[in-house]
Amino acid sequence: MRFSIWPSPDRPFNETVEIVKTCEAFGWHAAYYADHFMPNGPDEEPLRGNTFEALSTLSALAASTSTIRLGTLVAAATYRHPAVLAKSFATLDNLSNGRTIVGLGAGWQINEHASYGIELGSIGRRVSRFEEYVEVVASLLSNESTTFHGEFYQLSDAPCDPRPKSTPPSILLGVKGEKRTMALAARFASQWNAWCTPQDMTRLGAVLDGHCVEQGRDPKSIEHTTQAVLYLSTNESWLAEHRTNSSGSPKVVGNPSEVLDTMVRYAEAGCDEFIVPTWTLGEHSRALDTLALLNDDVVKALN
Numbered sequence: 001m002r003f004s005i006w007p008s009p010d011r012p013f014n015e016t017v018e019i020v021k022t023c024e025a026f027g028w029h030a031a032y033y034a035d036h037f038m039p040n041g042p043d044e045e046p047l048r049g050n051t052f053e054a055l056s057t058l059s060a061l062a063a064s065t066s067t068i069r070l071g072t073l074v075a076a077a078t079y080r081h082p083a084v085l086a087k088s089f090a091t092l093d094n095l096s097n098g099r100t101i102v103g104l105g106a107g108w109q110i111n112e113h114a115s116y117g118i119e120l121g122s123i124g125r126r127v128s129r130f131e132e133y134v135e136v137v138a139s140l141l142s143n144e145s146t147t148f149h150g151e152f153y154q155l156s157d158a159p160c161d162p163r164p165k166s167t168p169p170s171i172l173l174g175v176k177g178e179k180r181t182m183a184l185a186a187r188f189a190s191q192w193n194a195w196c197t198p199q200d201m202t203r204l205g206a207v208l209d210g211h212c213v214e215q216g217r218d219p220k221s222i223e224h225t226t227q228a229v230l231y232l233s234t235n236e237s238w239l240a241e242h243r244t245n246s247s248g249s250p251k252v253v254g255n256p257s258e259v260l261d262t263m264v265r266y267a268e269a270g271c272d273e274f275i276v277p278t279w280t281l282g283e284h285s286r287a288l289d290t291l292a293l294l295n296d297d298v299v300k301a302l303n
Helices: 013-026 054-064 082-095 110-116 123-142 181-188 198-214 236-244 256-268 284-302
Strands: 002-006 030-033 069-072 100-105 146-149 154-158 170-174 191-193 223-227 229-232 251-254 273-277
Touching (some): 002 013, 002 284, 013 030, 030 100, 030 273, 054 082, 069 170, 082 100, 100 123, 123 146, 123 181, 170 181, 198 256, 229 256, 229 273, 236 251, 251 256
Parallel strands (some): 002 030, 100 170, 191 223
16 A cells, blocks of 8 residues: 655645655655645635645646656646646646646535635536536547537537646546446546545445446556545654544544554555645644654555
8 A cells, every 4th residue: 555645735835845755755656735725614704824726836846856646636626627627737747747646526615616706506516517527637638639518518629738748647536426426436537535434445445346347447447545634643642632532534543553553454445545634743843753753664564
């Protein structure tokens, strides 16, 4: 099981660069970046807070790195026309010499859409738009030209030049809908991603495998990736506080031995890649220390 990093978009860029280059030196697989424009909130109220734009940041990271792969986790289909997004990713793939991961999602953050006047829509409409979106992006990145006539998007003999360096870049779909969006992943994705516990990954992985079989695709041709918030330390009193705190997202809490045991369970559940978000790792120097501890005492022991 490989490891990747997910720097928070509110971190100063110099910190993000150091974190990503540190993980590149570890030999980690990829660095992902969230596609958001402001902090999330419980309703439509806009929130202030530094939030770096994803594709601009990934382009700067491409110039600062040489081997680690770079992708969105995930680019929202609501924010950009699919032809514009495909063009951005084709450019990024050239700038990074073929290291791009095209991470796509349907969009969800309410306050961004309300504040900027971007349509979010009902879940059903969002999924229908996303199905067309993924097909258009995949075609633009794979084919010399694309003609598409759908409900939401219309393209006529549309090119995407220069062509991506990779043929095509990997498409990651961040989806969890067991009927429609996971079926979409079975059609187009080379990587599937969702927030999962090991138990979730076992169950949802089986759902995805079933969709692959229905569509005549080898289930092993799609990599299964996930993430969970991480609380890793050798300080037991600090860990005690986080063991009891509730979290809406899956979390991994423990000393290196406990975290290693959890990662073994993820691997046994079919996880090909575990992505580490940085937003629970603390301020910069502590985050770097935690990543070094994770790499030395967990990643190396696992692999």
